[in-house]
Amino acid sequence: MEHPNYKNLLKLEFNNLLAEAQRCYGGISSHHLKKSLDVVQSAIATFGRVFALRVDLRCANDVIDEQCDIPLCFQRNDPKVITRFIAALNSRIKADLQRKGKSGKPDYPLYIWVRERDTSKYAHYHLVLFFNKDIYGYLGCYQDSDGENMGTRIQKAWCSALGLAYPDHKHLVHFAPNGSYVFNKRSMDLKPEHFNNFLIRLAYLCKTRTKIMDDGLRNFGCSQV
16 A cells, blocks of 8 residues: 555655756746656666666758758658657667567667757757667767667667658767666665756756747657556
């Protein structure tokens, strides 16, 4: 039976996280933060050990000169681009596991994404991807275009979603400095410093500043848990 003070403790921890995130980033969507924490809990319950990765995805500059309107490239940057990215990444993971002789249902990553725009023409995306640490636990050397690792899979998946050539446009994927985290249920229970740091980084996705509110499109999405 759940201890009567357990929910109060969770509420206190959530409120403390929300307050710290607001100090760091300004306005925070408490709804998005709660949904994000649900994904974290689901990743731990599903995978046991979790490898979490912060990624930024941007669109290309598609004209040389805005006034001349000379096209540089033709990209598919419609609202479904993030859905295509997730599908393309899952497809590459499935193919990789098949090459390695792994049978059974693949452990596809869980995800959280947000859509933002600052001064750029097009929106960009911030993501956290959650992998089964026992299968995928490292980003890899993504600077090597011929490499076969999670970094290059993510780059190729984003280029595929945009309909742009790889490796010509792999620079549109940015891996945040110190953006890799490993944790498990013990981390959730004991809240060591590295896990608390991860939660603060996660809360960055829930900030309200630079979110696009006036175009009727979603600016937050996550795995269904």
